[in-house]
Amino acid sequence: MDPQYCARCGHALQVREVRNDRVRPVCPACGYIVYLNPPIAVGVIAERSDGEILLVLRAENPGRGLWGLPAGFMEIDETAEETARRECLEETGVTVELDGLWGVWSYYHEPKQSSGVLILYAAHAVEGTPRAASDSLEARYFRPDEIPDNLLAFATHREALARWRNRPK
Numbered sequence: 001m002d003p004q005y006c007a008r009c010g011h012a013l014q015v016r017e018v019r020n021d022r023v024r025p026v027c028p029a030c031g032y033i034v035y036l037n038p039p040i041a042v043g044v045i046a047e048r049s050d051g052e053i054l055l056v057l058r059a060e061n062p063g064r065g066l067w068g069l070p071a072g073f074m075e076i077d078e079t080a081e082e083t084a085r086r087e088c089l090e091e092t093g094v095t096v097e098l099d100g101l102w103g104v105w106s107y108y109h110e111p112k113q114s115s116g117v118l119i120l121y122a123a124h125a126v127e128g129t130p131r132a133a134s135d136s137l138e139a140r141y142f143r144p145d146e147i148p149d150n151l152l153a154f155a156t157h158r159e160a161l162a163r164w165r166n167r168p169k
């Protein structure tokens with residue numbers, strides 16, 4: 001959602017072309033330009049030693065009642081790797097070690113006008129039994145071939161898991 005008022009002086013913003021470049025919200029009173037940048041979400045494809053993958057049943061929208069990879073938004077004082085480990089622990093109770101970058105996806109949801117960048121790491125579980133948490137109704141392991149594609153909340157997660165199933169071993 002575009003901001004309506006200037007964060008610096010409170011005047012109503014106007015949307016107009018800036019420096020012959022893009023259309024952006026601009027404050028006509030003080031000249032403040034609003035740059036809208038996508039938020040960054042980070043998550044994991046966390047594998048147990050038997051090859052099963054950790055998923056969470058989402059308690060919040062978007063995707064309430066659907067499954068997803070453990071993932072969430074970066075805090076201002078975190079590295080992407082820290083976000084990945086923290087979100088997994090918060091949502092599932094499982095501590096993971098990261099094995100490497102799995103992929104980066106840009107997403108854009110026209111109806112909600114929300115967009116963002118998703119970074120996923122390959123990871124393996126080192127400690128903890130999956131349990132529901134504040135924003136998950138359930139957390140459990142799935143065999144890669146039993147993951148319910150039609151019950152996944154996000155196309156990005158579906159794509160990442162499809163690539164995981166088809167990866168060269």
Ligand SMILES: [Zn+2]
Binds near residue numbers: 007008009028032
């Ligand atoms: Zn202003």
